[in-house]
Amino acid sequence: MKKRNQMLILLTFILGTLSIILPLFLLQVIKIPTKPLDIALWAGFGIMWIVMINEGLNWIKNGKRSEWSDLVVIIFLFITVYLASKNLFNSFIGAFSIYLIFGVYEMKDYEILNKVVLITVITYNMIFFAGIIGDILQANGLIEDGEVWLNTAFSLSFWVMLILGFAFFGRKYMVVFRFMSPTYLTLAVYLVAWGLIVTVAKLGPQELEDIIMNSIYFALIISNIVIYVFSGPLLDLLMGYKKTDDPRLVKIVEETAIKMKMDPKKIKIRYAKYPILNAMAYGAFFNMHMAIISPEIDTIPEDELKGVVAHELGHLKGLHTFWLNIISSIQILIFYFLKWPVTMYDYTFAPDSQPFPLWVFLLLNVVMSVFIYIFVRDFEAHADKAARDAGYAHELAKGLYNLESFYATSHEIGLDATLLSNEIETENNKMLNYISTASYLNKNLINPNKGTLLSNLINSHPPSYHRIMASYNETPISCMRESLMPFTFLKKYKANQFLIETEHARQKYIQMTTEKVKKRFKITDVKDIMTILKKKEELSFKIGQTYVYQNLITKKRIFGRIEDIEYVDSITEPIRYKVKVLQGDETKEFITINPSQNLEVSVNIGEIYPYRKEESLLKLKEIRLEEVYQKSEKKPKKENPSYLFLNTGVLVFERLGDQESEVKKSIFNEIVPKSYQYIEQFKEKDIFMKEKGSFKRMILENYELNENKEFVLQLKDPESNSTFEAKKEDYIFKYSELYFPIHNDETSFESERKFIQHLQEQQIRCYVILKKAVNAEIDAFITKIEFKIDEKSEIEQIHKIWVKSIFEEEMELEISKIDVIGLISPNLILQKKSNISGFSNLINKIIQWRHPEKILI
Structure with a gap:
């Protein structure tokens, strides 16, 4: 966007807000705030208004928005909407709905993400404007409670998203979001129950209306019974599950059922062809259904299919859908005695009788879900146990690994929008997903991430890595313990104890993943694949560096220097460091370190x-x-x-x-x-200066640190061959990966051309990330560039590039289809403090406080 237009937008924002706010105060439509909350809100509005102007000035100065400008806009919109409505819930909805309107335009080139954002924009704005209309109607005395409009819109929002999803993607929109189908079925029946109750209440005598409306709790319990009884055929209809006579699948189900001491004739086998891999057990105990979902049933190895089938049959054998129905009904009874709402529809059909706002209800539901999901995870663990007891432990572990590899970009969450694409994933990318998944699962066994554990608190399934350990461990792990692991392992010592306790099982998992990937992709030796993937080159910056290591299993600690990096024949843990021991309880001069099972801290004496x-x-x-x-x-x-x-x-x-x-x-x-001397590894190499939303390449010639804490870099501009100093007091230093954005506009043509030409001339390996969902990341070298003259600016720009991937695949790519180009190795990025907005500076200080190894201010 031209600077003149940017200035016009900023000026319009400043004058627009002033021309609205000031007259409202002068006309006393808005009263001078006197209450502490109102004073705080208006102070917050004023501060964020100034921050917005500061962001706007930086936008004009740099030509691009700052990296945290989106957050500034959302906060400003939230405060503005709250001042106007005094409705906390609608303020959140309003802030995101307005913000996402601009997001739809910015995502116009992204085939899947654009549609997902559009669905969200339409839904959020429906809720937001319903809230505004309700407030207006209430203010004019046309209705008593304006929040009914907001609450009704929110309760219907799930159906709006479903309808729009079907319009854009078809039935697979609901299928790819794991485990959502029962939720939609329950919401549908609850809506019908409320509709019947309200109809009867309106038709009956006035004195009976309160009694009838109070019966909703028992109507919902009856609804649960109806859902349970008819869930088999209803889910078949909703999800498109079809009866299958596939001899291979029928034979596997029959054999597995017999081993699990079940009558195979009582199990109705269903199949659905969708671009995902999943399975589901459903239906009443007298009408048991089991469905397999996959792109092609023949692509699932027989042993893995047996493990998946055994797990689902474990649910049917344990009557888990029945007991879940009982738990849900008990929850409704508890809410009945507490006089709490049970569903979102309560706020539509009986708004006057609700003890707290909708947002409080939603918060309580999250808290309740954390508690209820303990039981749900326990059922999942029992289904696993039933499969193991029937002799399918290894098959179940393989099936879980296969499933996680299929959801490699989302793992435990299971909300993988890439599966909405019609594009087929390449074999090489499938292999990379299997490799990354093996590492991901292993990493969370050794040193689980707290964020992953917290997210699992509201997940219906125990983490796959814990389920795999339970499958392979010689000593049985209790089902309740497995369901509580997301809680207990928040304490690192407990997670470490489990690692030591199940180390033998983890080695079986490592062996299984290696055998699985070798067979699936016809690999003779994993070392050959690591050579193709150039993993040693990726980690070469570590060679010559010193680290302190603590082995999480043996607890041995050593201080040493990495002399070389080697490969071993393991998909899960393919890397080994050859380390010279400088200090520690070791008799050898050199030892081999497995980085997967060691804590690693970069330090150097004297720095x-x-x-x-x-x-x-x-x-x-x-x-x-x-x-x-x-x-x-x-x-x-x-x-x-x-x-x-x-x-x-x-x-x-x-x-x-x-x-x-x-x-x-x-x-x-x-x-x-990071020590100041850490920068030594970048000496005589490229570093990058962030300017105007892009990056300029520089060369670090030298650096100096004096006793006054003055840290100065001597930089050389390779274009002009000139040198200059970059002082710590003037710049922020970031140690991070570099992703060069391809804006594809006239303000960035030159910087993009120089960067891409440098990658081609020096044959620097990079990640080319495309604006699509599947096969989006290409690990490659740029081999050729084609230029064209832009019609509007008459500036020469890159039109196409040709790349050669590490798998020797040659591809032709239009520059307009590229999102970013990333560099493989770690980088030093400098940014002038005077070019950073005040809010971004604040965020940088917070990042430095939390991650001092990533940023130096």
């Missing part, structure tokens, strides 16, 4: 570290691997295993300029920032 809370820079003078870190010397040493696990290992620093001082820091329980 200087900028710890945020310290008044002075700290110089590392000693590493004490077996000393226990104590936050306060006055308190006695903690000896509990949990504390020792995280706090054994100490870095001893001296304050810069004071050799007698001693400052201790924990190695593994505190994030160690």
Whole structure:
């Protein structure tokens, strides 16, 4: 966008807001705030208005929005809507609905994402404008409660999304979102129940209306019974499940059922062809159904299919759908005694009798879901146990790994929009998904991520990595323990205990993944694939660097330098470091480190570290691997295993300029920032200056750090051959991956051309990420560039590029179809502080506080 138009938009925003707000105050339509909440809101509005102007000025100055401008807009819209409506829920909806209107335009080139965002925009705006209409009607005395409009729109929003999804994608829109079909069925029957209750109440005598309306709780329990009894044929109709006579599938179900001591004649087998892999057990105990969903039934290996079938039959054998129905009915009874609403429809059909707003109801439902999903996960664990007891432990583990690989871009969440595309994934990308999934599952077994564990609290299934361990572990893991693991493993020591306890099972998992991928993709040796994927080249920046390692299984700690990187024949853990031991309980000069099962901290004796809370820079003078870190010397040493696990290992620093001082820091329980000398690895190499929403390549010639904390880089501009200094006081330093955005407009033509030409000339490996859902990421080298003259600007720009992937595939790509181009190796990115908005500076400080190893301010 031209600078003149940007200035016009900013000026319109400033004058527009002033011309609306000031007259409203002068005419006393808006009263001078006197209550603390109103004062705080108007103060927040004023602050965010100024922040918006600051973001606008930076937009004009740099030609591109700042990386955090979207968040600024959402916060400003939220406060603005709340001031106008005083409705917290509608303010959230309104902020996102208005913001996403612009998102639809920006996503116009993304085949799947654009439609998903459009569905969201239409739905959110329906709710938002219903809330506004309700407020207007209430203000004019036409209705008593304006929130009924908002609540009704929200309760119908799921159906709007479903209808729009069907319009854009067909039935697979609902199918690809795992486990949503029963939810839609339940909502439909609840809606019918409410409709019948309201109809009867209106037709009957006035004195009976309250009694009839109060009977909704029992009507919903009856609805649950109806859903349970008729769920078999209803879900067949809703999901498009068809009766199958496929001899292979029928034979597997019959054999598996007999092994599980079930009558195969009582099981109705269904199949649906969709671009996903899944299975479902449903129906009443007297009408048991089991459906397999896959792109092609013949593509599922027989042993894995047996494991999946055994799990689903475990649900039917355990009557889990019946017991879930009972739990749901008990929840309704509890809500009856508490006089709480049960469904969103309560706020539409009986708004006056609700004890709290809709948003409180939604929050309570999330809390209740965390509790109820414990039982749901327990049922899943029991279904796994039934499969294992029938002799399908290995088959189940393989099936779970296969399923997770299919959902490789979303894993446990299962909301994979890429599956809405009609494009078929290439064999090479399928292989990469299997490899990344093996690593993902293993990583969460060794050192589970807290975010992943928290997200699983509202997931109906235990994490696949825990289910696989339960399948392979020689000592049975109780089903309730498995369902509670997302809670208990939030404490790292508990997760580590489980790792040690199930190490033998983890080795079986590693063996299974390697055998599975080798057979599936006809691989002789994993080392050959790692060579093709150039994993050693990706990690080459580590060679020569020193690290402290703690083995999470043996608890051995060593300090050493990586001398080489090697491959082993394992899909899950293919990398090994050859490390020279500098310190530690080792008799060998060189040892092999498996990075997958070790904590790793980059440190180097003699280097200087900028710890945020310290008044002075700290110089590392000693590493004490077996000393226990104590936050306060006055308190006695903690000896509990949990504390020792995280706090054994100490870095001893001296304050810069004071050799007698001693400052201790924990190695593994505190994030160690990058040292100033870490920048040495970028010397005489490319680094990047972020300017005007793009990146300019520079060369780091030298750097200097003096006793006054002045950190200065000597940079060379390869285009002009000129040099200049970049001081820490003027720049932010980020150690991160670099993704170069392809804006495809006249303001960025030149920078894009220079960057892409440099990649081609130097044959630098890169990720080319396309604006599509499937086969979007290409690991390749750019081999050829085609230029054309832009008709509007008459500027020469790149029209097409040709790339050669690491799999030797040659592809022709239009530049307009490319989203970003990323570099493989870590990069140093500089950004001038004066070019960063105030809000972005605040976010950067928060990032530095949480991740000092990623940013230096």
